[in-house]
Amino acid sequence: MNLLRRLGAEPVTPRKARTTLILALILIPAAFVVLVPYLWMFTTSLKVRGTTGLPPYLFPNAFEFGNYLKAWQAAPFLRYYLNTTIVAVAIIASRVVLASLAAYAFAFLRFPGRNLLFLLFLGTMMIPFQATIIPSYLIIRDLQWFNTFQALIVPRMVDAFSIFLLRQAFISIPRDYLDAARLDGCSHWQALWKVVVPLNSASVVTMGLFAFLFAWNDYLWPLLVANSEQMRTIQLGLQVFAGRYQTEWTYMMAGTVTATLLPLILFLAAQRSFISGLTRSGLKG
């Protein structure tokens, strides 16, 4: 809309029209290359079984929605969805609570060793998951947590990145708000949930989005600790399914579409908050 107004306000010179045309000529093919995998996945998922080898076409001309039903019957995708949802919701909820508490402590409370402890927390961001995976795996084994929800949830209940993200947001709110709440007799607990978190709801939502994507796309950790048919999360389930039905491309792509759709929809719905969170923090790779 802004642009239309700008275009209207300024005379459209041939030079500007040419620029717009050149941009379209560059960006349309570039976006096409980036988006072709989605199109190919979708088209294949709707093909009639056994016709994948025929001369290929990019846009669907058959609509075999039965493939989705077949894929869902061949593997317990509903179970995978349910498992992933349980894990994702639990991780989001616990991160909202625990990271908010920790961020509040680092942002507003005064106690000896605060900076040192904050630095120690941040230090965990330089520990790659693969460096701690063997001992973590052994802990889960000693707790006898293999193939349980705890194994997928508890290690991920809080992380330094979420705490950091919220702490940076919290310190930017005017200190007066908090002081006023405290003078009114709010406890720290009440001040956190009634003042600080509502004022920073955008950052909390961004953090929740990151947590969701993380849980939905997670693969290596579930592969190690929860690889039973009943406990598999969606990405793991998809891979096992693909291994079993290797040549059934139509079913395989139907399964892939169902494993991909939710994060894409969620991102498109919340892209503004997502991208601004990413550019503000810039830390998440």
Next chain:
Amino acid sequence: MQVRSAGSHNWFTRLRRSDISTALLFLLPSLVILGVFNFYPIAGVFRLSFFKWDNLSPAKTFIGLDNFIRLFQSERFWNSLKVTAEYTLVVTAVSLFLGLVLAVFLNNRMLLGKSFWRSMFFLPVVTPTVAAAMVWILLFNPGFGLVNVVLRALGLDGLNWLADKTWALPTVMSLGIWRRLGFTLILYLAALQSLSKEYYESAEIDGANALQRFLHITVPLLRSTTIMLVILGVIDSFLVFDQVMVLTRGGPDDATEVIGMFMYLNSFSLFKLGYGAAISVVMFVVVAVFTLMQWRFVGFGSAGEAE
């Protein structure tokens, strides 16, 4: 409210007046989780790297630095480092270059629907790696995969991409670039939008053309974003695992065996946990060095320009 008492130097008085009990309560859950699943494991992996342990027998044998010595003498380890380095170099360099070029186009004020374009290029970043790898297997299928179909239409021979020792790694890289491009694009675009117009206006008066403006103004001004993206890209690529596991499992032979794959195979296929821990330690050290570099050059969490 805190009452600041400047005169008190007594540590206990200060402690009592601080919010220590509330802070402890608020931080305790995070301390426990990070302690058990971050601090304890990182200490544990260093400890385990000094032992020989097959995970079946209860006995761990202390062998000092033997795991590291064997590791540094292993050709397969050096191969995995080489493969990882090639992957990292290509994926980081290409995604940075394409991300910057596309960001410049997206930043043009004549462009219609900027946020639409931005979202389209960003979709791969939020697409699950395993799902994307499934599509890659299909795209690069030697028989009817789209890539070979296009090549044949152009009169070229198709390849058996993922089974070819020369081409398997570039195929894995292409997925890495596809997934990384949106990230570099978004951060470059944010940085471009924060640049002052004045530089460009004076350059235009001086008669600099678009390419000259890009090379002599845009690129230097984006220096700190570039440094940050290089470091983040190196860390991200160095730890690549999911797509290799799904696409090739490190094969054919060890043509795509990145260090993450090498660690996984030793630890969880061969169950050489002490040896696997030694590889983990190497991975930790490399990532820690690059993370410290990032904190040194860029600081925590500043994606925009430092200036």
